[in-house]
Amino acid sequence: xxxxxxxxxxxxxxxxxxxxxxxxxxxxxxxxxxxxxxxxxxxxxxxxxxxxxxxxxxxxxxxxxxxxxxxxxxxxxxxxxxxxxxxxxxxxxxxxxxxxxxxxxxxxxxxxxxxxxxxxxxxxxxxxxxxxxxxxxxxxxxxxxxxxxxxxxxxxxxxxxxxxxxxxxxxxxxxxxx
Ligand code: ADP
Numbered sequence: 001x002x003x004x005x006x007x008x009x010x011x012x013x014x015x016x017x018x019x020x021x022x023x024x025x026x027x028x029x030x031x032x033x034x035x036x037x038x039x040x041x042x043x044x045x046x047x048x049x050x051x052x053x054x055x056x057x058x059x060x061x062x063x064x065x066x067x068x069x070x071x072x073x074x075x076x077x078x079x080x081x082x083x084x085x086x087x088x089x090x091x092x093x094x095x096x097x098x099x100x101x102x103x104x105x106x107x108x109x110x111x112x113x114x115x116x117x118x119x120x121x122x123x124x125x126x127x128x129x130x131x132x133x134x135x136x137x138x139x140x141x142x143x144x145x146x147x148x149x150x151x152x153x154x155x156x157x158x159x160x161x162x163x164x165x166x167x168x169x170x171x172x173x174x175x176x177x178x
Contacts (some may be wrong), residue, residue, distance in 0.1 A: 001175040003154030004030060005168045006090055010083045010134060011097035012125040014107040016148035020078040020097065023158045028165050034072065035080035038065050052117050058083050081130065083139040092168060094138050096131045097148040097163060 006031070009017045018034065025032035036055075039045055044062040045055035063085060071078070072090045083094055086128065099107075104125050108118045134143045146157045 001172075002072075002092070003169070003172065003175060004075030005092035005165060005172075006071065006074050006076045006078065006089055007093045007095065007165070008078045008080070008083045008086065008134075009095050009097065010080060011130050012099075012104065012121050012149075013081050013101050013112070014104050014121065015097040015125070016154060017079045017081070017097060020095075020148070020154060020157060021077045023154070024077050024161055024165075027158065027162055030078050030165070033066070033069070033071060033076045033078045035062070035066075035078060035082075038062065038069070039143050041129075050132060051114065054117070082133065083130070084133050088138060091138060092142065093161075093164060094134045094143045095157075096143065096145045098128075098131070098133050099125065099147065099149050100146055101126060157162075 001099040007024075009021050009024075011017055013038070021034070024030065039055050039057055039062060042061070044065050046057050046058050048054075049054050049056050066072075066086075072087070074092075078086070078091075083091075101122055104122060108121055113121070131143075131145055132170045146160070147153050148157065
């Protein structure tokens with residue numbers, strides 16, 4: 001039984017996952033778990049893909065590392081461009097961030113993504129790949145889609161998720177004692 005919820009913030013690279021997760025962690029005291037950092041720091045990969053400039057993730061190793069880190073105990077804001085690998089029983093809310101193509105293009109260009117990687121991510125956003133993955137992997141009741149085109153939208157998203165966390169904690173007060 002968790003006394004703090006676990007929340008996934010997911011979406012195509014560049015939608016604002018890290019920015020949201022950091023703001024939420026600061027406001028709520030929950031722990032920001034950057035899965036990219038875990039992959040890198042704990043060596044949960046099978047090497048570096050030079051063309052795509054990204055790690056080739058070893059999902060079994062990644063899950064083991066997250067299990068060792070006791071993520072399932074709760075209180076984590078899990079930030080990653082994927083969500084299907086986490087056991088359903090670990091997760092209380094899945095937030096899928098979305099942006100307009102032109103905004104995403106600008107953000108990924110600023111990161112100097114290789115052309116193929118930039119195009120693949122733009123296609124993925126247009127095709128709603130991460131939203132579909134979330135809907136396929138979790139109960140529809142816990143999947144929320146939010147837009148992240150502007151600072152105002154981000155602030156309103158963070159307010160909304162913070163309110164959700166407060167409510168969840170009220171609803172589950174006492175669970176840890178049972
Ligand atoms: P991700 O973690 O999904 O790859 P980041 O949080 O690193 O995305 O954000 C990518 C870039 O876009 C950063 O420069 C960040 O400041 C900017 N950004 C993210 N969300 C917003 C937003 N809602 N409004 C304006 N800029 C944003």
